[in-house]
Amino acid sequence: MKLQLKYYVFLTLTIAFSFSEIKAQNKVLILGIDGCRPDALLAAKTPHLDNLWKNGAYSFKAKTDDLSWSGVCWTGMLTGVWKDKHKVMGNQYLNPNIKEYPHFFNLAKQQQPDLRTYSIANWSPVHKILQYNDATVVKHKPTDGLVTKSVVKTLKNEDVDVMFVHLDNVDHAGHKYGYAIDNSKYIKSIEKTDKKIGRIVKALQKRKNYANENWLILVSTDHGGSGTNHGKAIPEHTTIFYIASGKDVEKGEIKKQVYVIDVAVTALKHLNIDLKEAWNLDGNVSGLK
Ligand SMILES: [Zn+2]
Ligand SMILES: [Zn+2]
Numbered sequence: 001m002k003l004q005l006k007y008y009v010f011l012t013l014t015i016a017f018s019f020s021e022i023k024a025q026n027k028v029l030i031l032g033i034d035g036c037r038p039d040a041l042l043a044a045k046t047p048h049l050d051n052l053w054k055n056g057a058y059s060f061k062a063k064t065d066d067l068s069w070s071g072v073c074w075t076g077m078l079t080g081v082w083k084d085k086h087k088v089m090g091n092q093y094l095n096p097n098i099k100e101y102p103h104f105f106n107l108a109k110q111q112q113p114d115l116r117t118y119s120i121a122n123w124s125p126v127h128k129i130l131q132y133n134d135a136t137v138v139k140h141k142p143t144d145g146l147v148t149k150s151v152v153k154t155l156k157n158e159d160v161d162v163m164f165v166h167l168d169n170v171d172h173a174g175h176k177y178g179y180a181i182d183n184s185k186y187i188k189s190i191e192k193t194d195k196k197i198g199r200i201v202k203a204l205q206k207r208k209n210y211a212n213e214n215w216l217i218l219v220s221t222d223h224g225g226s227g228t229n230h231g232k233a234i235p236e237h238t239t240i241f242y243i244a245s246g247k248d249v250e251k252g253e254i255k256k257q258v259y260v261i262d263v264a265v266t267a268l269k270h271l272n273i274d275l276k277e278a279w280n281l282d283g284n285v286s287g288l289k
Contacts, residue, residue: 024214026248028267029204030164031217032077033193034070034123035171035179037224038062038241043181044190048198049243052219056245057287062258064223064240066233070171073222073260074126078103078164080264080283086129093128101280104264105162106131108273115271116159121166122147144169148196152203162271165200167193171225179225179236216246216270216288218263244287246270254287262286 038060041049064073065083067090075088079101083089087097098106105117117136119127124140137158141147144167151165173189180186197219204215220243226236242258248270261283268275269285 024212025161025209026214026216026270026272027160028162028270029200029215029217030077030162030263030267031197031200031219032074032126032164032166033170033190033219033221034166034168035174035223035225035230036190036193036221036241037174037179037181037236038221038239040179040181040187040190041241044187044194046191046194046197048194048201049219052197052201052217052245053241053243055251056217056243057249057251057254058244059242059254059258059286060239062220062240062242062260062262064221064238064260066238068223068230068232068237070123070222071125074166075129076261077220077222077263078126078129080104080107080261080268080279080281082261082282085280085282088129091125093125096129098129098131102131103129103134104268105136106134107264107279108162108268108271109134111273112271115161118154118158118160118163119166120147120150120154120163122168123166126164126166144193144196148199151200155200155203155207162267167196169193170221174225174230175228178228179230214247216244216248216267218267219243219245220260220263222260242286248289249287250289256284256286258286259283 065076069090071088071091072083075086079086081101086101120139127138139150170189173186177185221240223230224237230237265283266285
């Protein structure tokens with residue numbers, strides 16, 4: 001009898017200890033809004049994005065590559081290195097150096113091969129830096145509406161660990177009507193995109209296992225613009241925003257200079273990936289505790 005009691009005490013303690021050991025699963029969602037100037041984002045009515053940055057870490061003075069083309073900047077964001085290393089110099093993605101500086105999905109999988117990664121984009125060239133052997137689920141959708149629909153469905157039904165989402169309408173509006181805070185059509189496109197962000201975040205929070213998941217949401221852009229174009233090394237083109245939302249962020253404005261290349265590095269950190277010296281990353285962790 002005494003022995004049995006001892007056994008039960010032991011069992012109870014073991015079970016209690018095991019439960020206390022269960023940690024929420026760290027996951028990352030990156031929302032990329034192409035060509036969205038931070039001043040225009042602040043001028044637009046964007047309740048969903050406001051909710052993320054006002055309760056999160058943020059910078060509206062972050063910097064992207066001096067060569068402010070989409071291909072160059074998205075590659076920096078997703079590899080964590082500048083163009084002298086990743087070698088993508090334009091939207092044609094000629095000879096990307098992904099063998100030496102791969103997409104961060106690939107870096108993460110070197111240590112956690114079972115991670116389930118997703119890339120859902122309106123502008124399909126962003127997928128050109130994914131590795132052929134990387135088991136990423138890749139979806140190209142021709143409109144932001146269809147991207148959003150696909151993201152919502154995927155978040156509902158799939159066991160996602162990391163997801164990159166690319167929305168393109170704001171950049172389309174900039175090229176067509178002009179990138180400026182006094183351009184109502186450009187502002188309107190940001191407001192419409194905010195509604196899509198709202199649908200995506202809601203879908204995330206409705207995930208079956210959400211209570212046991214620890215999501216970091218990163219929202220940023222590849223570049224700004226002026227007139228009806230971008231590509232130059234001027235503040236209107238190279239100033240971007242950076243938002244980090246989740247339980248592990250240090251709330252408030254990020255005081256140091258934030259760069260587009262910090263996105264991949266911050267995502268890796270949140271996934272508990274050991275940031276290897278040999279990877280030679282340029283970015284830093286931004287906005288986490
Ligand atoms: Zn772009
Ligand atoms: Zn553009």
